[in-house]
Amino acid sequence: MILNCFFFASSLAYPNSSRQLCDSCRGRAEVSRLIFAAASQKYEDIRYEIDEWPSHKAEMPLGQMPVLEFNGTKLPQSKSIARFLAKQFQLAGRDNFEQAKVDAVGDTIEDLLIKLTPVFYEQDESKKEELRKKYFDEELPKHLQNLDVLLKDFGNGGPFFVGNHLTWADLFFYDLFETILVMNENCLENYPRLK
Numbered sequence: 660m661i662l663n664c665f666f667f668a669s670s671l672a673y674p675n676s677s678r679q680l681c682d683s684c685r686g687r688a689e690v691s692r693l694i695f696a697a698a699s700q701k702y703e704d705i706r707y708e709i710d711e712w713p714s715h716k717a718e719m720p721l722g723q724m725p726v727l728e729f730n731g732t733k734l735p736q737s738k739s740i741a742r743f744l745a746k747q748f749q750l751a752g753r754d755n756f757e758q759a760k761v762d763a764v765g766d767t768i769e770d771l772l773i774k775l776t777p778v779f780y781e782q783d784e785s786k787k788e789e790l791r792k793k794y795f796d797e798e799l800p801k802h803l804q805n806l807d808v809l810l811k812d813f814g815n816g817g818p819f820f821v822g823n824h825l826t827w828a829d830l831f832f833y834d835l836f837e838t839i840l841v842m843n844e845n846c847l848e849n850y851p852r853l854k
């Protein structure tokens with residue numbers, strides 16, 4: 660099976676952080692790349708730079724990326740792509756209810772990502788810092804508290820969010836926190852289970 664992913668490359672730099680991220684933000688396709696890697700599956704990974712994007716936008720069903728091409732059809736929406744791949748490769752939960760628990764974790768992670776995006780897109784440096792501080796002081800703790808509850812309830816005391824085995828929810832959390840920890844390396848200190 661050959662699958663193509665499309666993805667935006669953009670820069671992410673936090674000069675005050677001691678953590679380093681790769682020189683381009685991995686974006687919304689990264690969780691799918693991690694699923695492919697965890698399942699040892701081959702796929703084609705096509706990435707566009709910002710200046711290449713206008714000539715490809717019309718090729719995408721919703722004019723957005725990422726898009727997965729499977730058997731000649733293009734599937735948009737990063738979480739739908741991730742769920743599809745996870746189901747293909749048995750990383751979505753072992754029964755219907757486990758899948759719902761994995762989805763609940765994935766949706767809770769998405770909640771904290773949605774609130775973070777204004778920080779990424781703010782161009783004014785002082786406003787960006789203000790938003791960043793507010794996010795880490797007020798917003799993120801609520802979401803981490805929610806994730807901690809789900810980890811406790813669904814994870815059977817083990818290291819995975821659901822059912823003592825790896826699912827795409829773990830990969831989604833790992834992917835996002837690689838970025839978030841660059842922005843604030845202490846943000847998981849009060850959540851030892853999540854850390």
Ligand SMILES: N[C@@H](CCC(=O)N[C@@H](CS)C(=O)NCC(=O)O)C(=O)O
Nearest residue numbers: 667687722723724725735736737738
């Ligand atoms: N809900 C969508 C959001 C996709 C999205 O916003 N993609 C952005 C890049 S992160 C995009 O393609 N922007 C370019 C454009 O809209 O022209 C998903 O999760 O895939």
